[in-house]
Amino acid sequence: MNSVLKASLLEELLSQKNVNHNLSIARLVEKVLAKNEGVLTDTGAVLATTGKYTGRSPQDKFIVMDSVSEGKVDWGNVNQSIDEEVFERLYTKVITHLKKKDDVFVFNGFAGADHTYRLPIQVINEFAWHNLFAKQLFIRPTEEELVSHEPEFTVISAPTFKADPTIDGTNSEAFILISFKHNVILIGGTEYAGEIKKSIFSIMNFLLPERNILPMHCSANVGKEGDVALFFGLSGTGKTTLSADPYRQLVGDDEHAWSSSGIFNIEGGCYAKCINLSEDKEPQIFQAIKFGSVLENVVMNEETRIPNYDNTTLTENTRAAYPLDHIDNSVSPSIAGHPNTIIFLTADASGTLPPISKLSKEQAMYHFLSGYTSKLAGTERGVTEPEATFSACFGAPFLPLSPATYAKMLGEKIDQYNTNVFLINTGWTGGSYGIGSRIKLSYTRAMVHAALEGEMNHVETTTDDVFGLLIPTHVAGVPDEVLIPKNTWIDQLAYEKQAKELALKFHENFKKFTNVSTEIAQAGPAYH
Structure with missing residues (x-):
């Protein structure tokens, strides 16, 4: 499948009447409820569950080995390779799958708060709540920017499309395939929204060093004197919690880049672990979970609609996704000086x-x-x-x-x-x-x-x-x-x-x- 054919397949999908382009937060919430994808909590946040995939599935993530990636990627257990033919076949199957759906949702926006280095992206979702997640996690364009928006990378997510490993060449029914040649991320078989977020981070880790910019898995905040702090750490170590400081302004909670001008957030939102979350210990995060936010795999009281953040019945990896402006003392735009x-x-x-x-x-x-x-x-x-x-x-x-x-x-x-x-x-x-x-x-x-x-x-x-x-x-x-x-x-x-x-x-x-x-x-x- 050549790039022209790939583009025509995508254009055909995006021109269909079942495709919803850049819906507002309120309309996406309405779609989530109408399609029974989730429910509302007492604060107006959307609560959705992700089935058996309650975390990332690293064994199902692959990078397509092609003329762009072959000599650059550090191949191994982390960066597993997959043939371009496998990607192309699954690409066609996923597009065909989405064409038959009653609704498909598209978000156009950016990765990177610094206009000099930002990447125009497009996220295509089978689920309305996944599109709401993308709208809250990535950087939204202005109306003027949306008119001229030309995506340089596209994420296509179809959770109900299950791969057959014996036919499709995957490790399981789930797959996350990154093609640097076609500028496409293909996700299927998993409902965990974090795969969408982290796949974009992966491509920024590939693209930014070529521009002498350091991409970093860290949170960042700024003090009253303009002093900048970075917090590196894997999930669960406290990046989000410790960077959400009432005495410092939040730049971002997870992904940043360091250029010759200073640092900038790659995202426009936060994806906080909310296990044992309480207003007493983490007031900023607790108060950020309001209308438009997305809760993942959190258990709530069916009558009162109040989330029980201490309940780990579904997973300990309970999550909250919300835009940066839900944090009162966040920096906008989310850029700062040198750390x-x-x-x-x-x-x-x-x-x-x-x-x-x-x-x-x-x-x-x-x-x-x-x-x-x-x-x-x-x-x-x-x-x-x-x-x-x-x-x-x-x-x-x-x-x-x-x-x-x-x-x-x-x-x-x-x-x-x-x-x-x-x-x-x-x-x-x-x-x-x-x-x-x-x-x-x-x-x-x-x-x-x-x-x-x-x-x-x-x-x-x-x-x-x-x-x-x-x-x-x-x-x-x-x-x-x-x-x-x-x-x-x-x-x-x-x-x-x-x-x-x-x-x-x-x-x-x-x-x-x-x-x-x-x-x-x-x-x-x-x-x-």
Whole structure:
């Protein structure tokens, strides 16, 4: 199938009477309700469920190997290849499938808040609630921009089209196929809306480095003095929670890029985990879930329509999608200057990493390449307990290029802009998962505040024997004993065993990075 044929198939679909172009939020909500795709909560948010796919399905994601991708993509377990013929056959089947539907929904908008670097995108959905999700998560055009909008990348999502692996060449009924040659993302067999969001992030991770722009899996906010902070971390480590700070303006909660002008948000909305969400602990996120927002897999009281955010019956990966302007103190447009502070977040289930430590440049590069956390339940299918995982650049599933590409760019920018880097553990203390407890959010917020306000530059520190990290001996608002992990454990021998096991995992993982300097390679845990 050549590009001309592909384009004609798409044009034929988009010209049909069953296609709804750029509906308003209110009309999309009406469609969701009329088609019984979801219900309204007491605040007017749409609540939808996603069936058995309640998280991303990484084994079903492929990049089409073609003349554009073959020599650039870092092929392997993360970036699985699939033949162009497989993509073309499924493309035709999905278009044919959508033509027969009563309704198809189209959103035209942008990825990238900086007009200089933004990517015009088109999202085509079988479900109205998925189109509402796209409208809230990506950047909406003005009426004038919509008139001249020419999409450079198209997402086509057909959840009720199930692939047959024996015929279609997929791993299961679900598939996420990215074609850089045809500028198309094809999604089928899964109702999880996060696949739409993350597929766009994946293509930005492919396209932006070519323009000398660093794409980053991080949240960002700005202080009253214009100081910018980035929060890197995998899902569940606290990016959204910690960047939604009443004393700082939110730039975005998950995906940003760093150009020669500063940073900009890739998205126009937030996709927050809302497990155990409460107005007391996270007021900004709680209050953002109002009319037009989308709740995924949240259980609610059928009579009162009040969500029960503590209920994990469907999944622990409950989600809320809402536009940035639902956060009162968000930045608009969502761009800012060069970062003063970078915070790497990890949710360590071993209970042995310090709650906060300041990193040298070499340690920063080591921990960026390592991307350690404990994968939390629900973020991916089949994960029921925290698992130690290393995700390069805190976002390996979304990196089509070699991690070294992004790491090199980050190191150069840290040097150029003299950025301070901290490692903050939002995981367990007083023991490993199942024995200890999660570090209190109030403690973590106090440590983040200390890092952002420069208080960490003048405090007394001690060096961790196992991990070689500089730990402050005092942070206002945090008990001193909490800062030193070993001091929180009753069983000291158990602590030593857990810490050394984690150190060895770091070393084992880092062996694959063979082209880094000796200084970076030796900046990891002191214990071998």
